[in-house]
Amino acid sequence: MKFQWxxxxxxSKLASERGVALIVVLxxxxxxxxxxxxxxxxxxxxxxxxxxxxxxxxxxYLAIAGFEQGLYDFLSQSSGRELQQSQKSxxxxxGSWREQNxxxxxxxxxxxxxxxxxxxxxxxxxxxxxxxxxxxxxxxRRSILVDSIMDWRDPDDLHRVNGAENxxxxxxxxxxxxxxxFFDTVEDLLWVRGMTSDLFYGYAEGNQAAGSDxxxxxxxxxxxxxxxxxxxxxxxxxxxxxxxLMGIPLEKSRGFVEERKKLSEKTLADLLPLLGIxxxxxxxxxxIFANPSVVAVEAEGRPTDSRVSHRIKxxxxxGGGQQGFELLRWIDRDGGYRNNES
Numbered sequence: 001m002k003f004q005w006x007x008x009x010x011x012s013k014l015a016s017e018r019g020v021a022l023i024v025v026l027x028x029x030x031x032x033x034x035x036x037x038x039x040x041x042x043x044x045x046x047x048x049x050x051x052x053x054x055x056x057x058x059x060x061y062l063a064i065a066g067f068e069q070g071l072y073d074f075l076s077q078s079s080g081r082e083l084q085q086s087q088k089s090x091x092x093x094x095g096s097w098r099e100q101n102x103x104x105x106x107x108x109x110x111x112x113x114x115x116x117x118x119x120x121x122x123x124x125x126x127x128x129x130x131x132x133x134x135x136x137x138x139x140x141r142r143s144i145l146v147d148s149i150m151d152w153r154d155p156d157d158l159h160r161v162n163g164a165e166n167x168x169x170x171x172x173x174x175x176x177x178x179x180x181x182f183f184d185t186v187e188d189l190l191w192v193r194g195m196t197s198d199l200f201y202g203y204a205e206g207n208q209a210a211g212s213d214x215x216x217x218x219x220x221x222x223x224x225x226x227x228x229x230x231x232x233x234x235x236x237x238x239x240x241x242x243x244x245l246m247g248i249p250l251e252k253s254r255g256f257v258e259e260r261k262k263l264s265e266k267t268l269a270d271l272l273p274l275l276g277i278x279x280x281x282x283x284x285x286x287x288i289f290a291n292p293s294v295v296a297v298e299a300e301g302r303p304t305d306s307r308v309s310h311r312i313k314x315x316x317x318x319g320g321g322q323q324g325f326e327l328l329r330w331i332d333r334d335g336g337y338r339n340n341e342s
Contacts, residue, residue, distance in 0.1 A: 055303050058105055059310035062301025066107030067312055069100065070297040074111055074316065075325060077291075091261060093236045093292055107301040113292035114315065116236035117224035118245065120189065121182040125150055127245070127286070134247040135217060137199070144194035152192050155180050164193035185329075186223050195219075217244065226294050226315050226328060234271055234287040235260075245286055248275065293318045294328070 073092055092111050099108040118131065125146060132142045140162065147163030157180070159165040166177045169191075176191065189195050202218025217240045232241060239253035246253075256274045277283050294317045302309035315329040 052308055055306040055308035056310055058303050059301045059306075059308060060312070062102060062105045062107040062303075063299045063310050063312045064301070065102055066100070066109040066299030066301055067297055067314060069107075070109040070111055070299060071314075071316060071325070074292075074295050074297065074318075091236075093295065094257075094261065095238060101304075105301060105303045107299060109297065109299040111292075112296040112298070113233055113236035114224045114226040114294040114296055115229055115233040115288075115290070115292055116238060117227055117241055118222055118232060119225065119227040119230060120149070120186060120223040121153065121225055122227070122230040130247070131222065131244045134244050135219075135222075141194050145192070148193040148195075149189070152178050152180070152188075153182060168193060183225050186220055186225055189219060189223070217250075226296070228294050228317070229288060229290075231286055231288040233290055233292065235289050236292060237287075242275070246275070246283060 077092055093113040093116070095110055095112050097108040097110045099106060118127075123131075128149060129142065129146050132145055137145065143162040147160035151159050151163035151165055157165045157167075157178075159168070164178070169176050169178055179188065179191075183189065187200075190197070190200055200219050202216050202221070221238065221240050222244050232245060237245075239250060239257045242248060242253040242256065243250045248256075256271075259274050260271060271289070272278060272281075272284075294315065296313060296315050298311070298313045300309050300311040313331040314327055317326045317328050319325070
């Protein structure tokens with residue numbers, strides 16, 4: 001009986017030890033599973049990152065190809081060289097994207113005449129107030145914007161009634177100072193008192209707070225710092241610019257742009273009646289009719305089976321440098337902003 005009891009105790013002890021060993025083994029398997037799962041997830045993430053990097057690099061060089069194509073088209077038209085038939089049917093400077101396949105990818109490019117926008121460094125106070133009025137910006141923000149923009153541009157520290165100078169900007173967090181000079185980029189408007197991202201970029205479509213079509217127009221589409229003239233090129237001005245400058249309803253302005261595309265040989269006399277103004281109208285002092293001389297060439301590239309793209313933009317001035325053009329500004333989505341303008 002004693003021997004039997006001793007055997008039962010030994011068996012129970014052995015079973016307990018086996019149970020502990022089993023638990024330890026299970027914990028080891030769980031640990032190994034977690035490590036293996038984490039390692040496989042890390043490998044997948046690194047592979048995906050490498051794939052995105054490869055697509056991004058390919059997209060960059062496709063964008064470069066698109067930029068070179070756009071630059072060639074600009075120089076060809078400006079010099080009077082023959083363009084391809086597909087390019088003759090459309091105005092190169094209408095701001096529409098033109099897509100082209102290249103190798104294992106696709107690029108698209110568009111040309112925008114900077115002279116078709118309003119130069120924020122040259123526009124006077126009266127026209128600036130008219131623009132904000134036509135865009136539906138109400139008081140007191142309208143007066144704050146006008147005075148603050150004029151204060152930002154002027155060389156002194158005396159602020160207008162609704163404007164702002166260093167005393168205002170230094171009270172912000174983080175503090176900064178007014179430029180007291182011309183805007184370097186149109187994005188500098190975001191530093192000015194009264195400016196908001198909604199006003200600058202435009203309201204998102206479907207935003208009920210926008211209230212009207214005019215409210216959806218972002219100021220970045222209206223203004224530029226690269227126009228070589230103090231007037232607007234009516235040959236290439238967008239519907240948004242015409243609406244902002246003239247107060248003509250946006251739909252009528254868009255109709256004008258569409259009719260302008262149909263004219264094979266555009267002249268100022270052809271375009272004026274479409275806007276309902278005559279050659280002797282005082283409004284004509286705000287416009288000029290000329291070939292573009294400073295153009296934004298914007299290009300985007302991506303591999304065919306990828307959603308990863310790369311966009312670049314260059315501001316090109318005709319007639320400068322040994323190559324017949326000068327690159328004033330280069331904007332790379334990833335590489336940042338580089339200014340070559342003196």
